Amino acid sequence: MPDHSSTNITVHGTVAAGYEAVRDEFTAVLLAEEHNEPGAQLAVYRTGQQVVDLWAGDGIDGDSLPAVYSSTKGAAHLVVALLVQDGTLDLDRTVASYWPEFAAEGKGALTLRELLGHRAGLVGIEGGFSEADLADDRVIAARLAGQAPFWEPGKEYGYHALVIGALTGEVVRRATGRSVQELFEERVRAPYGLDLYLGQPAELEPRYVPIRPMNPTPEQKAALAARPFDPKGLPAVAFNVPTDLVAWINTPSVRALGPASVGGVGSARALAGMYAATLGEFAGRPALLKPEIRAEFARLGLAGTDRVTEETDHFGLGFERPKEAYPSLGEGAYGHCGAAGSQAFADPASGIAYGYTRRRYAFPGGAAPENERLVAAVVKAATSSPSGG
Structure with missing residues (x-):
């Protein structure tokens, strides 16, 4: 299929028959983001077959490897799901039964299930981690094992943004x-x-696309300035303020370690491919996850309000439940977004696996708003094309 061009944007790649509207929507959202020097990738698989493979923007192609921030959590917790499926891990055993030091300061009763649901109360440390420590999962785990939680473990929920992969990884x-x-x-x-790495090999450095900082509009700047912010509150602790997470992830030594909460790099193709492999046969290999394991990890954990973000709980076990953001998805969808705007998930109901990356931080952080339009277009195309394209 030829490139799809506009005055200022050239969209490269291909879509399957029936998915032309997805290409059009991808073009439209990039045009809307021109002030942000757009650069993005979008990939979709349906029942194991690629139906969307698009990219556009400054310095990016289909093989580029942007940082995916918290979309890394999906990769890390896929490993946990596999170990539960194997019988190596038991969701209802206590964390301390695997990791005795974790029992300090009243945390001994917390189960692995509760830890995966961001219920440990260990969102960070007062005073923050150094940038070097933040990149080292073993250091994070050791520091948090002896720390008192910020709430009674298991009873409340709060996003462990930069540390959950270190805790479950330990x-x-x-x-x-x-x-x-x-x-x-x-x-x-x-x-x-x-092409998704939890620890970027040095030889792939030329394919890394440096993340650019947020470039808010004047209206967005005003909205940010109007938000109350406590420099000692839980959000500051959880996001290790004042660490510059853009400069941090653009540091090769950080990406070489690949911290399991936020340190992955990969293409949209790889994000979508990983989730496609959890749904069914992919790349000539059998599905990674059994349906009952997918359902278990996608099920809503503790209903309530996030102590860190003040959002309504939208977590299963390690994975986010993207249906909360994209109503066209099925109840059993699971995945994870990332701070610079990435989004990735599997939707068993429609058979789609979705991956989106961008090279500039989206306002206000987390899944870029354009994912709403893109996901809706993908689901509409998929459900109108029973064969998968």
């Missing part, structure tokens, strides 16, 4: 002797041929 390491990063490479990335 459980994985204690149970298997291997890191999440090693197991993801061996069980997911390499066998399925995915």
Whole structure:
């Protein structure tokens, strides 16, 4: 299919028959983001077949590897799901039964299920981690094991933005002797041929696309300035304020370590491919997850309000429930967005696996707003094309 061009934007790539409206929507959202120097990738699989593969913008192509921030959590918790499926991990065992040091300061009764639901009360440390420590999951885990929680463990929920992968990863390491990063490479990335890395190899540095800081409009700047912010509150602790997370992720040594909460790099193709591999046969290999495991990890955890973000709980086990943001998805959808605007998920109801990346932080952080339009267009195309395109 030829490039789809406008006055200022050239969209490259292909879409399957029936998905032309997705290409049009991708073009439209990039035109709307011109003030942000757009650069983005969009990939979609349906029942294992790629139906959308698009990219556009400054310095980016289909093989580029942007930082995906918290979309990394989906990769890390896929490893946890596989270990639960294997019987190596038990969701209802206490974290301390795997990791005895974790029991300090009244945390001994917390289960792995509750930890995966962001219910531990260990969103960070007062005073913050150094930038070097923030990149090292082992250091984070050791510091948090001895810390008193910010609320009674298991009773409330709050987004453990920069540390959840270190905490669940330490459980994985204690149970298997291997890191999440090693197991993801061996069980997911390499066998399925995915360009998604929890630890970017040095030789791939030329393919890395540096993340650019947010470029808010005057109206958005005013909205940010009007928000009350407590420099000692839970959001500041959880997001390790005042760390510049753009400069931090653009540091090669951080990406080489690949911290399991936020340190992954990968293409939209790889994000979508990873989720496609959880749904069914992909790349000539069987599905990674059984339907009952997918359903277990997608089920809503603790209903309530997030102590960090003040959002309504939208987590299953380690994964976000994207239906809360995109109503056209099925109840059993699971995935994770990322701070610069990335979004990735699987939707068993429609058979789609979706991956979106962008190179500039989207306002106000988290899944970029254009995902609403893109997801709606993808689902409409998928449900109008029973064969998958």
